[in-house]
Amino acid sequence: MAAMNLIWETYVPSKLHVFGWRALRDRLPSREQLAARGIITEESGMVCVFCYTEIESLNHLLVGCCEARKVWQKIAGWLGIDLENVEDVVEHLLDFEGCLTGLVSKRKRLLVWLASVWAMWWMRNEIIFNDQEYHEDEVVHKAISLAWLWNLIGSKSNSVSNFYLWSHCPVQFLNC
16 A cells, blocks of 8 residues: 555654554554444443544544644645545545645655644543643644654754744755
């Protein structure tokens, strides 16, 4: 699968390669997955912690939920790209990668995508395990910050060390 190869070629920490691979294969412990394994037995325990209206599948949580879509709108606006409204994680990844083709170096095209899904998964876990409230802007800021850090670590240039410049012109730094 082409999407799987893209994950492994991206400059991110190893745990993100595994996380991305598991997300694409629907192998993260979403509430839907936990119910299928008999860990969650009540239907009320399967509801998405972002919107509280639908069952928390991985596709819903990361790309289909109205709250996830708001995050993706902000990330797309920050990058200056137009994303399709798809409800499948693999299709979303391929659309995201396609939008950046020609703008960003191949090994960095999915860096922001992985940072964004990681930030959404992190927020989900903060809500479930630490009784936090959902804050869309916190998810977006975390995604941008993580992408900056991972880009800085994977970059051969110091030109991206200024977070202010990164947060205002990310595409130019994703080519370094």
